[in-house]
Amino acid sequence: MSTYHNFIDGKWTLSRSGTVFENRNPADRDDLIGVFQQSSPADAEEALAAAARAYRSWRLVPAPKRAEVLFRAAQIIEQRKEAFARDMTREMGKVLEETRGDVQEAVDMTYFMAGEGRRQYGQTVPSELRDKFAMSVRQPLGVCSVITPWNFPMAIPSWKIVPALVCGNTVVFKPATLTPLSAVNFVKVLEEAGVPPGVVNLVTGGPDVGTRLSTHDEVRVVSFTGSTSVGRTVNQNAASGCKKVHLEMGGKNVIMLMEDADLDLAVDGCVWGGFGTSGQRCTAASRVVVHERIYDAFLEAFSARVRSLRVGNGAESGVDMGPSVSEAQRNTVQEYVRIGTHEGATLVTGGRALTTGAWARGWFHEPTIFGDVHPRMRIAQEEIFGPVVSVIRCRSLDEAIAIGNDVPYGLSASIYTRDINKAFTAMRDLYTGIFYVNAPTIGAEVHLPFGGTKTTGNGHREAGTAALDVFSEWKSIYLDFSGRLQRAQIDT
Numbered sequence: 232m233s234t235y236h237n238f239i240d241g242k243w244t245l246s247r248s249g250t251v252f253e254n255r256n257p258a259d260r261d262d263l264i265g266v267f268q269q270s271s272p273a274d275a276e277e278a279l280a281a282a283a284r285a286y287r288s289w290r291l292v293p294a295p296k297r298a299e300v301l302f303r304a305a306q307i308i309e310q311r312k313e314a315f316a317r318d319m320t321r322e323m324g325k326v327l328e329e330t331r332g333d334v335q336e337a338v339d340m341t342y343f344m345a346g347e348g349r350r351q352y353g354q355t356v357p358s359e360l361r362d363k364f365a366m367s368v369r370q371p372l373g374v375c376s377v378i379t380p381w382n383f384p385m386a387i388p389s390w391k392i393v394p395a396l397v398c399g400n401t402v403v404f405k406p407a408t409l410t411p412l413s414a415v416n417f418v419k420v421l422e423e424a425g426v427p428p429g430v431v432n433l434v435t436g437g438p439d440v441g442t443r444l445s446t447h448d449e450v451r452v453v454s455f456t457g458s459t460s461v462g463r464t465v466n467q468n469a470a471s472g473c474k475k476v477h478l479e480m481g482g483k484n485v486i487m488l489m490e491d492a493d494l495d496l497a498v499d500g501c502v503w504g505g506f507g508t509s510g511q512r513c514t515a516a517s518r519v520v521v522h523e524r525i526y527d528a529f530l531e532a533f534s535a536r537v538r539s540l541r542v543g544n545g546a547e548s549g550v551d552m553g554p555s556v557s558e559a560q561r562n563t564v565q566e567y568v569r570i571g572t573h574e575g576a577t578l579v580t581g582g583r584a585l586t587t588g589a590w591a592r593g594w595f596h597e598p599t600i601f602g603d604v605h606p607r608m609r610i611a612q613e614e615i616f617g618p619v620v621s622v623i624r625c626r627s628l629d630e631a632i633a634i635g636n637d638v639p640y641g642l643s644a645s646i647y648t649r650d651i652n653k654a655f656t657a658m659r660d661l662y663t664g665i666f667y668v669n670a671p672t673i674g675a676e677v678h679l680p681f682g683g684t685k686t687t688g689n690g691h692r693e694a695g696t697a698a699l700d701v702f703s704e705w706k707s708i709y710l711d712f713s714g715r716l717q718r719a720q721i722d723t
């Protein structure tokens with residue numbers, strides 16, 4: 232059995248705590264993947280000190296040179312894609328096709344951000360004074376804490392670490408305790424690609440490590456993806472130190488089906504959007520709002536497709552949907568099935584944990600659809616993060632938009648229609664960070680901003696060049712070559 236280490240100041244080290252935690256396969260709890268360091272706040276402090284020391288020199292490495300390291304990293308990840316995907320399926324359960332996609336997203340992000348090594352454009356503007364030059368440049372902030380979830384164990388760390396590095400920051404990275412192997416794989420690649428000691432540090436462990444990473448004086452940026460409740464705590468912890476906090480949290484995303492939608496296309500989208508990653512995406516389509524004229528036809532076709540999904544170990548071919556990531560997550564799913572039933576929604580299909588035969592040793596659950604859902608029911612308001620989709624009736628586009636917006640979150644939304652007027656209206660009026668036409672709510676690409684409104688986030692975006700705004704700040708520079716004192720706003 233393998234023991235995995237922290238990575239601090241360029242060395243793979245044991246935690247000072249002397250304790251470890253287990254990482255097990257959610258499709259087969261007898262499959263022990265390895266043990267990882269149950270780090271203490273003292274480990275976090277050591278990593279932060281290393282990151283602070285490394286920052287002194289890393290920030291001065293020319294950005295195109297920092298980017299060369301990242302280009303190499305992208306190539307290495309690409310070469311190991313299959314092995315990394317298999318490790319990821321083993322530790323968090325989603326099917327191989329999807330974990331390959333997760334690794335690919337890290338490759339794409341790393342190439343994209345490496346390109347930013349030769350851009351990171353600022354502005355040059357005319358000065359209002361003679362013989363004076365004015366411009367703005369991006370400058371790094373210093374040490375960044377990166378706290379990431381288990382549902383995209385390589386993609387999401389790459390969205391944060393890689394832009395942080397290309398901008399000249401250093402990083403302390405705490406991955407979710409359910410997916411530390413993918414984090415180790417990613418950090419090993421960065422080491423191999425030539426990231427200098429201390430520039431990226433990995434500390435595995437629980438909330439006390441996360442708290443230290445969000446409160447320590449040395450930290451300038453905290454970038455967090457996870458639940459809204461934990462995100463709120465991170466925000467509060469970081470507030471008194473006036474740190475820059477980037478939060479990417481919950482979703483209750485909607486697909487709206489208009490009466491003129493291509494029904495087959497919409498069913499494909501709802502199956503993928505609702506049950507891809509077993510519904511464990513912040514972009515998951517957990518609500519489908521359907522025009523009353525096509526409601527019955529849609530629900531029949533949708534439930535028939537969902538009944539035919541094969542649930543099993545994501546490493547096996549032919550499996551469409553893997554397990555929930557953990558026992559706790561499956562319990563949450565079951566709890567919401569009870570809540571939906573109690574609220575009076577119609578259980579159309581699914582609703583049970585799968586506990587027999589080949590499923591007996593994993594955290595499997597049937598893909599589940601509720602019909603006749605009222606938009607204010609808890610199953611239509613709260614993020615479940617599991618394979619449960621609520622189908623809601625509407626009578627018009629206006630009503631669909633109103634329902635779509637009537638949740639505390641605002642990550643992603645979509646409309647299926649052939650009517651361009653409806654598409655543009657919905658595109659304008661859904662208050663979300665991401666919008667799709669004739670495609671489900673999942674499928675963001677790395678070169679556009681990713682993030683959401685309301686309690687999904689706190690106004691920042693990751694991915695695309697928007698990520699540079701999280702991991703750099705502007706410095707405005709004025710050079711006076713007149714040889715005399717010139718006073719802005721006065722000597723005109």
Ligand code: UN1
Nearest residue numbers: 383512513514673674675
């Ligand atoms: C997430 O749901 O946590 O758009 C991230 C998507 C993926 C990223 C999802 N590219 O669904």
